[in-house]
Amino acid sequence: MLSEGSSFLKGMVLGGIFCLVLSLLGTFRAGIPSQIEHLHHHLKPHSKEELQKLSQTQMSELTEQVRVYCIIMVTPKILVHWAAANDTWSKHCDKSVFYSSESAKALEAVDLQEQDEWVRLRKAIKHAFKNAGGLRWFFVARPTTFAIIENLKYLVLVKEPSEPFYIGHVQKSGELEYVEYESGIVLSYEAMRRLVEVFKDEGKCPERSKALWKLSEEKQLATCLKYSGVFAENGEDAQGRELFNKKSVGSLISDSMAQNPSDVVEICCSDMAITFTGMSPSQMQVMMFGVYRLRPYGHNFHDSLTFLPPKGSDND
Amino acid sequence: MIPETLPPSLGPSSFKTYRSGEVSCDPTVVNMPLSQLFWNVLLGSNSKWANIFQRTIKTQVRLLCWVLTGPQFLESRAKHVHATWGKHCNKVLYMSSEESDFPTVKLNVTEGRDQLYWKTIRAFQFIYEHHLDDADWFLKADDDTFVVPENLRRLLSQLNTEDPLYLGRRFRPFIAQGYMSGGAGYVLSKEALRRFVKGHDDGSCTHFSDVEDMALGRCMETMKVTAVDTRDERRRQTFHAFPPDKYLLKQLTKSQPSHLLYEFYERVQGPGCCSDLTISFHYIRPVEMYMLEYFTYHLRPYGYKYRFNPEAALHKGTV
Numbered sequence: 001m002l003s004e005g006s007s008f009l010k011g012m013v014l015g016g017i018f019c020l021v022l023s024l025l026g027t028f029r030a031g032i033p034s035q036i037e038h039l040h041h042h043l044k045p046h047s048k049e050e051l052q053k054l055s056q057t058q059m060s061e062l063t064e065q066v067r068v069y070c071i072i073m074v075t076p077k078i079l080v081h082w083a084a085a086n087d088t089w090s091k092h093c094d095k096s097v098f099y100s101s102e103s104a105k106a107l108e109a110v111d112l113q114e115q116d117e118w119v120r121l122r123k124a125i126k127h128a129f130k131n132a133g134g135l136r137w138f139f140v141a142r143p144t145t146f147a148i149i150e151n152l153k154y155l156v157l158v159k160e161p162s163e164p165f166y167i168g169h170v171q172k173s174g175e176l177e178y179v180e181y182e183s184g185i186v187l188s189y190e191a192m193r194r195l196v197e198v199f200k201d202e203g204k205c206p207e208r209s210k211a212l213w214k215l216s217e218e219k220q221l222a223t224c225l226k227y228s229g230v231f232a233e234n235g236e237d238a239q240g241r242e243l244f245n246k247k248s249v250g251s252l253i254s255d256s257m258a259q260n261p262s263d264v265v266e267i268c269c270s271d272m273a274i275t276f277t278g279m280s281p282s283q284m285q286v287m288m289f290g291v292y293r294l295r296p297y298g299h300n301f302h303d304s305l306t307f308l309p310p311k312g313s314d315n316d
Numbered sequence: 317m318i319p320e321t322l323p324p325s326l327g328p329s330s331f332k333t334y335r336s337g338e339v340s341c342d343p344t345v346v347n348m349p350l351s352q353l354f355w356n357v358l359l360g361s362n363s364k365w366a367n368i369f370q371r372t373i374k375t376q377v378r379l380l381c382w383v384l385t386g387p388q389f390l391e392s393r394a395k396h397v398h399a400t401w402g403k404h405c406n407k408v409l410y411m412s413s414e415e416s417d418f419p420t421v422k423l424n425v426t427e428g429r430d431q432l433y434w435k436t437i438r439a440f441q442f443i444y445e446h447h448l449d450d451a452d453w454f455l456k457a458d459d460d461t462f463v464v465p466e467n468l469r470r471l472l473s474q475l476n477t478e479d480p481l482y483l484g485r486r487f488r489p490f491i492a493q494g495y496m497s498g499g500a501g502y503v504l505s506k507e508a509l510r511r512f513v514k515g516h517d518d519g520s521c522t523h524f525s526d527v528e529d530m531a532l533g534r535c536m537e538t539m540k541v542t543a544v545d546t547r548d549e550r551r552r553q554t555f556h557a558f559p560p561d562k563y564l565l566k567q568l569t570k571s572q573p574s575h576l577l578y579e580f581y582e583r584v585q586g587p588g589c590c591s592d593l594t595i596s597f598h599y600i601r602p603v604e605m606y607m608l609e610y611f612t613y614h615l616r617p618y619g620y621k622y623r624f625n626p627e628a629a630l631h632k633g634t635v
Contacts, residue, residue, distance in 0.1 A: 257602070286560050288587075291617055
């Protein structure tokens with residue numbers, strides 16, 4: 001019995017060592033070295049005090065540099081949201097272009113004539129990059145998202161668009177960190193340039209994947225970007241509150257009423273939030289009033305930049 | 317290219333939301349007549365005066381808010397009023413038929429829709445007896461009304477509380493000079509409050525109807541209290557008897573929408589319905605109460621130059 005016991009013990013020890021060796025080997029993965037990961041994982045805007053140190057010339061240069069090209073992916077199925085985005089937040093982009101799967105008589109769009117969502121996204125990105133003009137920041141969204149473009153500009157205000165930025169609400173799927181499509185995707189000019197380059201590589205970034213299970217477009221985008229050395233960063237404010245939301249304001253608030261009943265608004269929701277999702281077209285119209293008009297008399301925030309209201313709009 | 321000389325920001329948020337407790341303690345400012353303060357603010361190009369104005373207006377235009385509620389609504393409604401706009405008033409009282417820890421004021425009434433005017437009469441009598449000197453203006457609101465006291469003070473600062481004045485969302489029928497919607501909230505000047513109480517004392521005003529807002533409007537007319545036009549400089553309404561979506565969305569039907577039937581002034585549907593410096597909305601459920609608080613006091617577009625800019629007068633001397 002003693003000899004059986006010692007064999008058992010030897011077996012256990014050998015097995016344990018074997019497991020340890022295997023797991024140690026497992027951490028040394030081939031591919032992207034780990035020191036580049038998590039370099040800028042959480043992206044916050046600069047504080048007001050720091051911005052006030054910038055000179056007048058710097059501020060005018062920044063106003064130019066921070067202009068945004070909105071890539072809005074639509075289909076005729078979501079015509080009411082398309083119309084709502086067209087009539088509300090998209091007017092605050094410096095350039096907003098609607099990219100559609102097929103043309104719709106009622107509204108203007110670039111007709112991509114493509115049903116596959118990933119292929120559509122690729123085409124739209126290539127088109128936008130080619131037609132960027134002087135614009136250096138890109139915002140990709142569906143019209144079911146509501147965006148406050150001024151706050152997007154604030155987030156990227158002193159970030160250099162000639163560096164690769166890929167920002168939004170970050171989720172993780174296995175090893176892949178990706179920006180959620182639903183709450184909007186921000187890309188700098190350099191990120192777009194690298195993307196357009198890697199689109200040419202059918203091995204790393206195939207247009208139509210032959211795999212049995214197709215990854216969602218957001219994950220395919222993240223994979224292609226990762227191959228180009230561009231990593232997802234989570235947009236949040238100085239207190240760590242999310243700037244990109246895949247819920248509506250009402251949804252965030254009612255969750256907060258259950259979780260933080262004594263401090264409902266301050267905990268859940270950022271003053272400088274950029275996106276909300278899942279709102280009806282009517283709710284978007286009310287948002288325009290709530291965001292761009294309703295306020296208490298007498299506040300002056302001394303913001304370092306000024307953004308003028310857009311032409312041809314009466315709801316802001 | 318902008319050199320990256322600024323360190324990453326990890327400090328506390330530099331966007332101060334309005335804190336209701338801020339009051340200027342500088343005696344020269346506190347005792348300055350409001351008109352002189354206005355003039356200083358117009359002449360001065362720095363924002364120090366704007367911030368002082370913000371704080372000083374609260375001490376010079378004292379607002380007492382009383383909320384019409386009941387024991388069954390303390391948890392479900394009054395609590396959320398207190399967590400949001402209630403604290404922006406100089407004083408807030410919750411009027412009920414019972415005493416409670418909430419805290420409430422116990423009035424000598426019973427509960428029920430037909431008791432609303434009795435509650436209103438008793439509430440104003442209570443305030444007249446105990447709080448007349450605590451405030452300059454007296455607002456009545458429901459427990460499902462959302463109020464922006466800062467915008468109300470702005471309106472009131474242009475008026476004299478010793479004049480008999482009555483403000484709110486003006487309705488046309490039944491009363492010649494109109495009457496103010498109960499749900500949208502209405503405000504009485506000190507003189508108006510005196511006359512309301514006197515009217516019920518000497519029998520000039522009676523409980524002739526259950527309909528609180530219309531009945532009070534009759535008393536105001538009897539006691540020669542003037543109804544005020546509370547629309548802003550662009551003729552946009554500030555008090556609202558319904559939630560924002562009711563007014564903001566352009567109706568496609570040609571027929572007159574029901575919620576605008578009683579309007580005293582020109583009916584406007586769409587963005588022109590509502591002032592940027594709105595004072596109230598009604599039929600606001602708790603979630604919407606916090607949403608409105610978020611929109612009013614927190615969420616804002618960075619650097620945006622508002623189309624309607626009365627605050628510009630505070631900073632640059634231009635309107």
